[in-house]
Amino acid sequence: MSTPTSTYRLQFRGSVTFDRAVELVPHLKSLGVSHLYASPIFTATNGSTHGYDVVDVNEIDPAIGGRDGFDRLVAALEKAGLGLIIDIVPNHMAASLENAWWRDVLRHGRHSSYARHFDIDWSEKLTLPQLGKPIGEVLAAGELQLVHDPAKGLLTLAYFDKRLPLSDDSIHHVLNETGGDFEKLRALSMDAERMKQLLAEQHWQLLYWKDRAQHLNYRRFFEVAGLVGIRVEDDQVFEDTHRLTMELVRSGRVQGLRIDHIDGLADPKTYLERLRQAVGPDTFIVVEKILGKGETLPSTWPVSGTTGYEFISAMAELFVASDGLETISAAYEVIGEEHADFNAGLRAAKLLMIRRSFGGEVARLIRLVQSIYPALAYSDISSALDELLVAFPVYRTYGYRGLLTEQDEAVLDAAVEKARAKLPVTADLEIIGRLLRGEIEGDAAFEFRTRFQQLSGPIMAKAVEDTLFYRYNRLIATNEVGGEPGEAPGGVAAFHQMMADRRKHQPHGLSTTSTHDTKRGEDARTRLYALSERPEAWIEGVERWRELNKAFRSNFADGPAPEPNLEWMLYQALAGIWPEDFEQSPKAELRNRFLAYAEKAIREAKLRTDWGAENPDYENAVLNYAEALVSPDNQDFLKDFQQTLSSFVELGYLNSLSQTLIKLTAPGIADIYQGGEGLDLSLVDPDNRRPVDFGVFTTRQAGDGKELRAASLKRQIITSVLRHRNRYPQLFLGGDYLPLQVIGRRQENLVAFARTHKEQTTITIATRLMNKRATPCLAEAGSDFWEDTAVLIPSWLGRRMRDLLTGKSVDTGHVLASSILADHSVSFLVTDA
Numbered sequence: 001m002s003t004p005t006s007t008y009r010l011q012f013r014g015s016v017t018f019d020r021a022v023e024l025v026p027h028l029k030s031l032g033v034s035h036l037y038a039s040p041i042f043t044a045t046n047g048s049t050h051g052y053d054v055v056d057v058n059e060i061d062p063a064i065g066g067r068d069g070f071d072r073l074v075a076a077l078e079k080a081g082l083g084l085i086i087d088i089v090p091n092h093m094a095a096s097l098e099n100a101w102w103r104d105v106l107r108h109g110r111h112s113s114y115a116r117h118f119d120i121d122w123s124e125k126l127t128l129p130q131l132g133k134p135i136g137e138v139l140a141a142g143e144l145q146l147v148h149d150p151a152k153g154l155l156t157l158a159y160f161d162k163r164l165p166l167s168d169d170s171i172h173h174v175l176n177e178t179g180g181d182f183e184k185l186r187a188l189s190m191d192a193e194r195m196k197q198l199l200a201e202q203h204w205q206l207l208y209w210k211d212r213a214q215h216l217n218y219r220r221f222f223e224v225a226g227l228v229g230i231r232v233e234d235d236q237v238f239e240d241t242h243r244l245t246m247e248l249v250r251s252g253r254v255q256g257l258r259i260d261h262i263d264g265l266a267d268p269k270t271y272l273e274r275l276r277q278a279v280g281p282d283t284f285i286v287v288e289k290i291l292g293k294g295e296t297l298p299s300t301w302p303v304s305g306t307t308g309y310e311f312i313s314a315m316a317e318l319f320v321a322s323d324g325l326e327t328i329s330a331a332y333e334v335i336g337e338e339h340a341d342f343n344a345g346l347r348a349a350k351l352l353m354i355r356r357s358f359g360g361e362v363a364r365l366i367r368l369v370q371s372i373y374p375a376l377a378y379s380d381i382s383s384a385l386d387e388l389l390v391a392f393p394v395y396r397t398y399g400y401r402g403l404l405t406e407q408d409e410a411v412l413d414a415a416v417e418k419a420r421a422k423l424p425v426t427a428d429l430e431i432i433g434r435l436l437r438g439e440i441e442g443d444a445a446f447e448f449r450t451r452f453q454q455l456s457g458p459i460m461a462k463a464v465e466d467t468l469f470y471r472y473n474r475l476i477a478t479n480e481v482g483g484e485p486g487e488a489p490g491g492v493a494a495f496h497q498m499m500a501d502r503r504k505h506q507p508h509g510l511s512t513t514s515t516h517d518t519k520r521g522e523d524a525r526t527r528l529y530a531l532s533e534r535p536e537a538w539i540e541g542v543e544r545w546r547e548l549n550k551a552f553r554s555n556f557a558d559g560p561a562p563e564p565n566l567e568w569m570l571y572q573a574l575a576g577i578w579p580e581d582f583e584q585s586p587k588a589e590l591r592n593r594f595l596a597y598a599e600k601a602i603r604e605a606k607l608r609t610d611w612g613a614e615n616p617d618y619e620n621a622v623l624n625y626a627e628a629l630v631s632p633d634n635q636d637f638l639k640d641f642q643q644t645l646s647s648f649v650e651l652g653y654l655n656s657l658s659q660t661l662i663k664l665t666a667p668g669i670a671d672i673y674q675g676g677e678g679l680d681l682s683l684v685d686p687d688n689r690r691p692v693d694f695g696v697f698t699t700r701q702a703g704d705g706k707e708l709r710a711a712s713l714k715r716q717i718i719t720s721v722l723r724h725r726n727r728y729p730q731l732f733l734g735g736d737y738l739p740l741q742v743i744g745r746r747q748e749n750l751v752a753f754a755r756t757h758k759e760q761t762t763i764t765i766a767t768r769l770m771n772k773r774a775t776p777c778l779a780e781a782g783s784d785f786w787e788d789t790a791v792l793i794p795s796w797l798g799r800r801m802r803d804l805l806t807g808k809s810v811d812t813g814h815v816l817a818s819s820i821l822a823d824h825s826v827s828f829l830v831t832d833a
Contacts, residue, residue, distance in 0.1 A: 002083060002255040002284055003304065003508055003733055005725040006670040007037040011516055012061075013049050015691050018069030022076045024694060031677055031715075032722025035083040035256065039516065041070065042244070045094050049689065050516065051087075052260065053094040053227060055102075058244040074253045085256035085284065088245055090271065091264035092221040093118075095228040097163060102228070107165040109203025117237050119219035119229035121364070126204040129212035129225050130162060135199075138206075139192040146174065146185040155180070157198075159206075170201040210612060214359045221264065222458045223357045229454075233266045238274055249279045256284030258307060263289060263457040266450045267400040269300055276302040286510055290461070290482045292394035296505045298405065305509020308671060309482035311663065312513060314498045316478050316529070318662075318751060319655050320489040321769050324532035325475060331539045332474045336565045339471050342486030349463035349471070350390045352606065357462060361455050362386075368448040369432065372440065376428055384428040387419035395457040399438050399449060412436055469519060470605040473569035477528035477576075480519050492751050492768075496739040499753070503667035503737040511668030513659060514680050516689055521680030522673075524576035526659055527652025531572070533771035534647060541644040542571050548637045552628040554621035558608065561621035566602065573597055574629060575645055577681045580707040582642055591630050597683045598626040651770060653710040654825050658751075658766035660714050661826045664721040665755060665764045667737055677718055678711045713824070720804050721828060724762070731757040744789030750817060752791045761797045763829040765820060786818040793829075801829040 008028050010021060021036070028036060040051035043061040051061070060067045077084055097103055101114040109115065110122045120126055131138050138144060138159075145158045155171045156163040166174070178184035188194055199206065207215060212225045219229030231237050248254040257279070262268045268287075276285070285303045291310045297303070333340045354362055366381045392415045397408035404412065416433045420426050434440050435448050469479040478485040490497075502509070513522035520528075531538045546567055554561045562570065574594060579585035602609055602622055609615035628634055629641075656679065664670045673680065675692035682688040697715065725732050735757035742750045749772075752765045772785075793801075793812040801810050806823050820827045 002282055003729075004035040004083060004085070004256065004284060004669050005729050005732065006033045006664075006672070006722050007035045007085060007510065008033040009037045009039070009512075009515065009671060009673045011039045011050070011674055011689055012041060012064045013039070013044075013051055016064070018065030018073040021073050025073075025076045025080050025082065027694060027697060028082060029080045030719065031672070032719050032726055033082070033672065034726060035085050036077060037085045037256075037258065037671065038087060040087045040089055040260075042089075045096050045098055049686065052089055052092075052221075053096070054089050054092075055094045055096055055099040057089075057093065057241045060244070071253075083255040084253065085258055086245075086248070086254050087258040087260060088242075089260045090230065090232045090241065091261045092227040092229050095218070095226050097165075103165055106202075106204050107167065109167070116234060117231060117240065119231050121217040124205075124217055125202070127207050127212075127215060127217050128164070128204050129207040129209045129216060130159065131206050131208045134208045135206055139195055142190045144195055145189045146178075148175075148180040148182070148185060150180060164204070166198075167202055170198055173201075174198070212360075213357050214363070216360050219361075219454065221261065222462055229264065231266070232271055238271070242275070242278065246278055249283055254283075256286075259285065259287045259303075262287040263395050264454060266454060268398060269298065270400065272301050272303060284508075290395055293484050293487070295394050295411075296407070296501070297509075298398060298407075299505075300405075305506030305668070307515070308510035308512035308668065309480075309515075310498075311502075311511040311666075311668060312480050312518070312525075313483050314495055314502075314666075315513065315525075315659055315662075316480070316483060317490045317494045317498065318492065318768050319526060319529040319659070320475065320478065321532040321771075322489050322491065324535040325489065327535035328475055328532060328539065331535075332568065335542075335568045336473060339565050340474065342468075342472050342474075345468050345472050346464065346486075347390055349467040350459060351386065352467065353459045353463045354386055354389055358455060358459055361451070362389075365448060365451055365455070368444050368451070369428075369435070371444045372435075372442065372448075373431060376431070380425065380428045381432075383423060384419070384426070384432055387422045388415055388429065388432060389456055389459055391415040391418035391422075392456050392460065395460050396453045397436070397456075398453065399436065401438075401446075403438050404436075409437070465519075466604050467606055470569075470601045471565075471607065473565055473572070475528065475531060476569060476572045477520070477525045477531070480525065481515075481517060492748075495751060496753065499666050499737055500739075507667050508733060509668050510671040511663050511666060512671040512673065513663055514673035514676050514682070514688070516673070516685060518688065519684045520573075520576055521682035521688060522659065522676060523652065523656045523679045524681045524683070526655035527648055527681075528572060528576050529655055530648045530651035530771070531575075533651055533769055537644060537647070541640070542568060544640060545571060545637060548640065549625065549628060549634070552625045554624070556618065556621075561608075561618050562625050563608075566605075566622065567625075569601065570598060570626060570629070573601070573683065574641075575648065577683060578641070578645055578649070580649055580705060582638065587630065587632060591627060593683060593687055594630055595623050595626050597687060598622055600684065647771075650706065653706065654767055654770050656710065657713055657717065657824075657826050658768060660717050661721065661764055661766050661828060662751070664718065664725070665732070665762060665828065666753070669733075670722070670725070672718065677715050679707060679714065717805065717826065717828075724804060724828075724830060728757070728760050731755055731760045731762065735760070741792045742789065743792060744817070745787045746785065746789040746817065750789065750791065754793070754797060756797065759831070761801070761831045763791075763793060763797070763801065763827075765791055765817075765827040765829070767821070767825045770825070786816065786821065789817040791815045791817065791820075798831045801831055804828045804830050 041060055042054045043056040043059040044051045045053045045055055060070045093099055095102055101117055104114050105112040105118060143159060147158045148155050155166055155174060157166055178188060221227035230241060232241060265271050286305055286307050287303050289306045297306060339345055362385060365385055366378055369381045370376060394411055397404055397411055416429060419429055423429055435445050436452060465481055472485060603611045608618045677697055732755060735755040738754040740752040740754055742752055749767055749769055750765060751768055755762045793815055795812055797812060799812055801812060803810060805828050810820060810829055
């Protein structure tokens with residue numbers, strides 16, 4: 001298998017084209033990465049910023065250079081000795097008129113050659129939630145217009161800039177009636193009754209967009225109506241949607257695949273088996289899969305691992321101080337009030353998603369149960385389903401035609417038991433449990449099981465990642481994809497156990513710390529971890545800042561804006577992206593980024609405003625407050641904030657260097673997100689998808705600021721370690737993982753482990769929880785700090801090693817921290833060949 005030693009994720013679209021990527025190949029080569037890891041390259045909707053809204057799975061997008069540009073990139077990568085991994089999207093396509101398959105379905109309905117390609121319930125007409133108001137109001141306003149294009153022989157229905165294809169029969173009737181004459185078509189368009197009749201003749205029905213959650217007859221990507229589910233479990237659909245992907249892999253142009261949203265598929269296991277058979281045993285495959293605490297990737301999936309969100313959770317175990325988090329918790333319980341209870345918040349967020357955003361999908365499940373058991377009451381089935389979906393501890397189970405695995409049985413049993421405690425009558429719950437275990441046969445039972453498993457994941461994701469993570473603001477650094485922010489950190493012992501499990505279950509999965517979907521960049525997160533190291537300073541700071549900025553708050557009948565819980569979050573978010581030298585930084589850029597985040601955060605929270613029901617007065621009040629926080633006129637606050645933040649910035653740099661070295665050397669394949677070779681202080685998308693100024697990495701930076709030195713050290717670590725990985729790939733891909741004992745007064749401030757393979761050994765030593773460090777960040781700690789602290793390195797690993805970062809020789813055995821950490825806050829020891 002062409003297993004990478006490391007990957008570099010690049011987001012194509014906008015200014016990042018194939019030709020721009022060609023220019024970056026020498027930089028990637030110099031970093032030491034082995035594979036470029038590309039976002040989706042297939043043709044997406046016009047102006048797409050991410051590429052997941054694919055309209056043609058068998059064409060490389062002309063917007064980023066097309067096939068010629070792609071071939072130039074492949075040639076450049078091959079010349080540099082680098083491989084290529086591409087991101088494919090088997091779960092969905094864009095429900096867009098730019099999508100020829102979708103257009104054909106709109107024109108021909110269930111008789112279309114592509115009707116079975118999309119996951120549509122054809123018991124009724126295809127629903128299109130594209131109207132800005134109810135259909136009656138749209139017709140009364142004459143907003144639907146018939147448009148004839150004689151040159152192309154097309155007759156379409158226009159709704160503003162949308163052009164909907166009409167059925168062949170209705171086209172024939174309209175042209176016979178009007179001859180295509182413009183005035184006659186206009187008169188017909190203004191006849192509401194005739195237009196109602198025309199709409200009745202179509203294979204689709206128009207909906208008010210706000211009704212989509214309750215009345216949509218196609219499976220979406222999460223709750224995005226613009227992305228329609230694909231029935232990739234069908235053999236023909238698989239072939240049609242993977243034709244170009246197979247060509248690129250079989251021709252040798254692509255060495256690896258990243259599978260987007262594997263949990264959305266009806267049968268992930270069979271899909272992956274079919275994909276593996278199609279691409280052969282040598283293609284590297286990873287899946288985007290969120291693993292819950294204690295959950296492992298199904299062992300029967302023929303993949304190398306996940307895209308690595310669980311690795312971020314392991315970092316929180318190391319860099320969040322448990323005692324400091326308790327102090328923060330006590331203060332947050334007062335500030336956050338009802339939002340400070342994570343479990344209660346999770347339940348509320350899941351119920352909101354079930355009843356509002358996914359009401360139509362839940363109703364479909366209820367109807368399926370009733371079709372099998374007609375005597376069951378709708379309300380009883382609904383209550384049982386609600387409680388089971390709320391109780392589900394992971395994203396989904398994977399039963400398809402067969403029985404559940406032992407792991408999935410345990411998940412389902414735990415969820416049923418938890419749901420049972422909430423229900424006065426459990427007969428319906430027991431029946432649902434039997435359906436999910438595969439104990440009841442029949443088409444309806446099979447569909448119920450499949451649909452439930454495709455629904456539990458989106459409910460979890462939207463409730464947790466896109467709702468609760470903007471409500472529960474105790475320490476937002478832990479509010480990360482795949483994270484467990486309600487749990488106490490387990491420290492070094494928990495980290496070592498997670499790495500041992502990782503070595504056992506997915507040694508070739510990606511180890512990531514930033515992605516296009518993370519809630520904040522890796523270095524913003526490491527800075528915010530540090531709040532738990534000096535909790536009193538942070539809490540007192542927030543109290544002062546709320547007082548200093550109270551004049552910028554607004555008051556409404558339903559409370560202040562921003563409310564205390566939101567203020568608590570805004571100060572953390574600002575701290576995460578705060579420039580080291582605010583006075584010299586571009587103020588407009590910081591303002592725009594921060595305000596965009598504030599707006600997204602309050603809409604995602606869905607408390608006093610929402611994407612679908614905006615509250616302009618509240619939003620303006622919050623944005624005015626946020627703008628005041630970064631205004632140059634607010635000098636008292638800015639000076640206080642800068643001074644208070646300085647120690648957290650320094651601690652964040654230390655955490656960043658430790659995190660970087662650990663990611664590069666722990667079990668897994670190190671993944672670097674674009675720009676992550678420098679300091680990534682980004683916020684959630686779209687902020688983390690901004691163009692990267694690669695020039696700062698290819699030209700010498702001036703100045704001696706701590707941020708510049710931290711970024712320089714980070715790149716030094718990356719290039720040194722990645723080159724070592726390339727020299728000894730099996731040491732990291734197949735080597736053992738050995739936790740090392742640390743003794744002495746400061747033992748809690750270090751984490752150490754060895755990787756061994758045959759005669760080769762590396763030892764990673766990294767600092768953590770360094771608030772008590774007596775000297776400034778990135779300077780020497782000195783023996784006074786470390787005192788008797790030492791790492792015990794067994795002699796059988798070798799008697800003498802070399803620090804790859806400093807060049808110093810080190811005798812193994814009882815190794816004093818004061819000697820190996822005199823120049824750096826981390827140490828990477830290697831055995832010379």
